[in-house]
Amino acid sequence: xxxxVKDIKTAIEKCGLQDGMCIGFHxxxxxxxxxxxxxxxxxxxxxIKDLTINASSIHESHTPLIxxxxxxxxxxxxxxxxxxxxxxAVSQGVLKNPVVFQTxxxxxxxxxxxxxxxxxxxxxxxxxxxxxxCTGKIGKSACGSLGYAFSDxxxxxxxxxxxxxxxDYPLTQYSISETSVDYVVKVDEIGDxxxxxxxxxxxxxxxxxxKIAQQAAKAIDASGLLKDGFSxxxxxxxxxxxxxxxxxxxxxxxxxxxxxxxGGITGYLVEMLEAGCFQAIQDVQCFDLKAVQxxxxxxxxxxxxxxxxxxxxxxxxAASSLDVxxxxxxxxxxxxxxxxxxxxxxxIMGGSGGHSDVAQEAKMTIxxxxxxxxxxxxxxxxxxxxxxxxxxxxxxxxxxGICVNPKREDLxxxxxEAGLLVVDIHDLQKKAEKITGIPExxxxxxxxxxxxxxxxxxxxxxxxxxx
Amino acid sequence: xxxxVKDIKTAIEKCGLQDGMCIGFHxxxxxxxxxxxxxxxxxxxxxIKDLTINASSIHESHTPLIxxxxxxxxxxxxxxxxxxxxxxAVSQGVLKNPVVFQTxxxxxxxxxxxxxxxxxxxxxxxxxxxxxxCTGKIGKSACGSLGYAFSDxxxxxxxxxxxxxxxDYPLTQYSISETSVDYVVKVDEIGDxxxxxxxxxxxxxxxxxxKIAQQAAKAIDASGLLKDGFSxxxxxxxxxxxxxxxxxxxxxxxxxxxxxxxGGITGYLVEMLEAGCFQAIQDVQCFDLKAVQxxxxxxxxxxxxxxxxxxxxxxxxAASSLDVxxxxxxxxxxxxxxxxxxxxxxxIMGGSGGHSDVAQEAKMTIxxxxxxxxxxxxxxxxxxxxxxxxxxxxxxxxxxGICVNPKREDLxxxxxEAGLLVVDIHDLQKKAEKITGIPExxxxxxxxxxxxxxxxxxxxxxxxxxx
Numbered sequence: 001x002x003x004x005v006k007d008i009k010t011a012i013e014k015c016g017l018q019d020g021m022c023i024g025f026h027x028x029x030x031x032x033x034x035x036x037x038x039x040x041x042x043x044x045x046x047x048i049k050d051l052t053i054n055a056s057s058i059h060e061s062h063t064p065l066i067x068x069x070x071x072x073x074x075x076x077x078x079x080x081x082x083x084x085x086x087x088x089a090v091s092q093g094v095l096k097n098p099v100v101f102q103t104x105x106x107x108x109x110x111x112x113x114x115x116x117x118x119x120x121x122x123x124x125x126x127x128x129x130x131x132x133x134c135t136g137k138i139g140k141s142a143c144g145s146l147g148y149a150f151s152d153x154x155x156x157x158x159x160x161x162x163x164x165x166x167x168d169y170p171l172t173q174y175s176i177s178e179t180s181v182d183y184v185v186k187v188d189e190i191g192d193x194x195x196x197x198x199x200x201x202x203x204x205x206x207x208x209x210x211k212i213a214q215q216a217a218k219a220i221d222a223s224g225l226l227k228d229g230f231s232x233x234x235x236x237x238x239x240x241x242x243x244x245x246x247x248x249x250x251x252x253x254x255x256x257x258x259x260x261x262x263g264g265i266t267g268y269l270v271e272m273l274e275a276g277c278f279q280a281i282q283d284v285q286c287f288d289l290k291a292v293q294x295x296x297x298x299x300x301x302x303x304x305x306x307x308x309x310x311x312x313x314x315x316x317x318a319a320s321s322l323d324v325x326x327x328x329x330x331x332x333x334x335x336x337x338x339x340x341x342x343x344x345x346x347x348i349m350g351g352s353g354g355h356s357d358v359a360q361e362a363k364m365t366i367x368x369x370x371x372x373x374x375x376x377x378x379x380x381x382x383x384x385x386x387x388x389x390x391x392x393x394x395x396x397x398x399x400x401g402i403c404v405n406p407k408r409e410d411l412x413x414x415x416x417e418a419g420l421l422v423v424d425i426h427d428l429q430k431k432a433e434k435i436t437g438i439p440e441x442x443x444x445x446x447x448x449x450x451x452x453x454x455x456x457x458x459x460x461x462x463x464x465x466x467x
Numbered sequence: 468x469x470x471x472v473k474d475i476k477t478a479i480e481k482c483g484l485q486d487g488m489c490i491g492f493h494x495x496x497x498x499x500x501x502x503x504x505x506x507x508x509x510x511x512x513x514x515i516k517d518l519t520i521n522a523s524s525i526h527e528s529h530t531p532l533i534x535x536x537x538x539x540x541x542x543x544x545x546x547x548x549x550x551x552x553x554x555x556a557v558s559q560g561v562l563k564n565p566v567v568f569q570t571x572x573x574x575x576x577x578x579x580x581x582x583x584x585x586x587x588x589x590x591x592x593x594x595x596x597x598x599x600x601c602t603g604k605i606g607k608s609a610c611g612s613l614g615y616a617f618s619d620x621x622x623x624x625x626x627x628x629x630x631x632x633x634x635d636y637p638l639t640q641y642s643i644s645e646t647s648v649d650y651v652v653k654v655d656e657i658g659d660x661x662x663x664x665x666x667x668x669x670x671x672x673x674x675x676x677x678k679i680a681q682q683a684a685k686a687i688d689a690s691g692l693l694k695d696g697f698s699x700x701x702x703x704x705x706x707x708x709x710x711x712x713x714x715x716x717x718x719x720x721x722x723x724x725x726x727x728x729x730g731g732i733t734g735y736l737v738e739m740l741e742a743g744c745f746q747a748i749q750d751v752q753c754f755d756l757k758a759v760q761x762x763x764x765x766x767x768x769x770x771x772x773x774x775x776x777x778x779x780x781x782x783x784x785a786a787s788s789l790d791v792x793x794x795x796x797x798x799x800x801x802x803x804x805x806x807x808x809x810x811x812x813x814x815i816m817g818g819s820g821g822h823s824d825v826a827q828e829a830k831m832t833i834x835x836x837x838x839x840x841x842x843x844x845x846x847x848x849x850x851x852x853x854x855x856x857x858x859x860x861x862x863x864x865x866x867x868g869i870c871v872n873p874k875r876e877d878l879x880x881x882x883x884e885a886g887l888l889v890v891d892i893h894d895l896q897k898k899a900e901k902i903t904g905i906p907e908x909x910x911x912x913x914x915x916x917x918x919x920x921x922x923x924x925x926x927x928x929x930x931x932x933x934x
Contacts, residue, residue: 001783001787001788003782003783131783131787131788132782132783159782168696168726168746169726169727169788170726170727170747170749170769170785170788172747172748172749172766172767172768172769173766173769174769177771177772177775178775178781178782178783178784178785179772179774179775179778179781179782179783179784180781180782181782181783182782229635259635259636259637260636260637279635280637280639281639282637282639299639299640300639301639302637302639302640302641304644305644305646307646308644308645308646311646314645314646314647315470315599315626315645315646315647315648315649316468316470316598316599316645316646316648317645317646318637318645320468320598321468321598321636321637
């Protein structure tokens with residue numbers, strides 16, 4: 001049996017790609033990914049049209065996709081996140097069909113049910129053997145976890161592994177097994193290491209972020225959840241990351257032995273593992289070199305699939321056991337609904353990723369955000385787009401105080417007793433409005449839907465319109 | 468979410484077991500397994516009837532099953548192997564429906580297609596966390612690989628993990644993920660360590676076995692396959708194991724760097740890995756303590772699922788790349804058909820396991836067997852039961868010489884040129900007949916079918932009749 005073929009074009013032809021099919025990609029190579037672009041270039045040359053891409057995320061490295069959308073090679077996109085450049089083009093109407101925004105947790109659940117199941121998935125693998133046993137943990141383009149690619153391997157009709165580090169059969173420390181793989185292609189480079197992972201995780205120095213982070217850490221301490229067995233997720237954004245830093249100090253001081261850190265993993269969470277704040281890390285995606293080293297070398301640092309991370313259809317996921325998650329927001333409204341999809345002008349510049357997945361699952365969901373960003377209010381009467389319903393959000397931490405969701409009177413009491421400044425979200429919204437002025441009401445003109453926001457139960461909870 | 472329930476009975480009730488359902492078990496605890504018996508005892512007490520058991524193998528530890536067959540609790544059995552005690556009872560007609568003998572490779576393929584998919588599978592796990600992330604590598608009942616249980620986790624409607632070593636969440640070095648597990652039960656002991664794995668692997672001292680083994684090793688050397696990149700499987704039976712010993716000497720002397728050893732793994736194959744004969748082991752089942760230690764500690768020793776081992780429906784399996792396999796036989800006939808299901812009296816005392824899977828996949832399949840066992844001929848005109856079709860067998864090695872399948876003229880020439888004694892299988896058959904006398908023709912009476920032998924393509928290739 002020979003799976004190794006000479007180039008990407010051959011693999012595409014052998015898989016029988018045809019007009020109208022769905023193709024899958026994962027985003028562990030993030031801003032450094034070459035694979036999506038290389039594959040799309042070959043597909044465009046073959047003259048195949050009307051494809052739907054099901055990609056776990058679209059990053060700034062994927063701007064060539066705009067051309068493929070313009071010329072009809074790609075007419076559909078299913079994803080959990082779109083970076084600002086492709087996002088703006090989509091908001092301007094470049095794509096024929098509305099984007100379907102899923103969550104990271106729903107993607108494997110949807111595929112299992114046959115929704116947007118890729119006819120062919122392309123797996124960018126930092127190391128593979130010739131039969132397709134592959135891993136992200138080793139190789140010059142190492143990215144650590146391949147968590148989002150597991151569902152591609154499991155559900156796609158055909159699976160093509162693309163690697164720049166072909167190793168002898170068998171690769172024993174495989175993440176994805178040869179049982180799922182049809183073809184293997186060796187290329188010179190699958191990505192730019194500088195874009196795949198950051199060299200180091202940098203703490204923010206912005207005093208507003210630091211203040212918010214400190215308050216968030218104190219809120220966690222006051223919540224009653226910070227005790228032995230504590231589990232925690234935070235993102236790589238400034239205030240989220242800084243929250244981990246303050247939390248680490250509290251945990252070390254109080255000698256709290258946490259259970260696990262979850263999510264996209266930064267070196268900062270690895271340091272907390274190594275310092276004994278946690279006994280384990282569950283990792284669906286690595287953000288920096290330290291996380292990649294740790295997932296390779298530390299047996300307490302586990303690679304998990306997207307389903308294991310947060311699938312709503314899993315019998316349980318790592319998110320099911322999560323105590324606290326700290327998340328960001330582009331906008332949040334007085335009902336605690338959060339927007340992470342569009343910017344202040346209504347352009348797509350993000351997406352849920354796993355935001356609404358873990359927000360729903362965690363015992364306490366904290367949004368950290370400043371009251372204003374440049375001249376725009378973050379706290380508003382209504383968000384432009386609901387990414388995560390307010391029902392999933394417990395508190396908002398700003399530099400002007402902490403707002404508690406009315407459904408969490410218990411938490412409000414705890415925070416107040418701890419001496420934290422609890423404020424009404426309506427007051428914050430008015431304060432922001434006073435500074436920015438009353439924003440122009442969006443024109444109610446008939447505008448085309450450019451994206452639908454699918455919640456983790458498969459329902460459409462919002463629509464994004466052409467700008 | 469609470470998956471931990473107080474006992475097996477509660478788990479069975481919560482899973483909604485009903486008359487007529489199919490339940491799954493795996494056999495990594497082998498002769499020491501308590502789990503199948505504990506579960507069946509509870510089911511019998513609950514008065515549930517007419518169940519079909521889909522178990523990867525049935526061992527001597529499972530003799531209480533005979534009672535459950537007698538009283539109608541169990542009326543169907545799907546498996547790849549039945550030890551002699553239960554086998555004899557089945558041959559005498561204790562089970563209502565004919566046993567369906569599958570192969571280890573077909574079991575996951577069949578389940579994927581919905582054939583004998585368990586409504587509930589019970590996974591005997593030497594360590595598990597309370598959400599069902601589990602492994603066989605650690606714990607007082609450590610058995611190493613859980614390879615056969617992967618398909619139970621993937622395809623069974625409900626999955627119950629039964630463990631005697633409950634560890635803190637999350638178990639990071641999990642083999643089976645919480646995403647598939649419904650309930651977890653902690654019991655005192657899942658098995659008897661002495662029966663789970665042998666303490667050490669013992670080489671045979673029987674001169675006939677040693678002679679056969681030496682000839683088999685020489686045949687491998689002469690085949691042209693023994694070179695860098697060589698891959699190999701052998702069983703734990705006397706002559707098979709001794710073949711590995713002779714092969715090791717040849718490989719070390721010729722400085723051959725093999726690729727991998729496959730299969731149920733013994734300490735002897737581990738020693739070959741450690742000596743540099745192989746760069747990897749692919750392990751679906753551990754036979755002894757040394758194998759268990761190695762799969763836990765050596766990153767070159769990989770756990771693989773049954774599908775990864777030998778599924779005919781996998782896009783490739785470890786068996787797909789296999790050069791040479793050495794297998795045993797109860798009987799072999801002049802067309803090279805092999806029986807490993809029944810003894811000389813026609814009683815069931817075994818089964819294919821992965822015999823016909825790897826025999827079909829390997830580039831060279833060697834059967835090692837003596838001409839006679841006590842007063843019975845092993846080489847016969849016709850085998851009582853076809854387990855592995857002669858088409859998959861390349862050579863038979865006996866103490867009286869080597870028989871080569873006529874389809875392998877090339878191999879016959881190589882062996883002859885190497886000075887090995889190549890004999891005609893018909894001559895061997897006649898020699899055996901001369902010693903034992905012409906065996907009584909089996910009575911052609913109308914007898915009930917007690918088992919059907921399913922080949923790895925899903926077709927029924929033979930039937931076993933009541934004795």
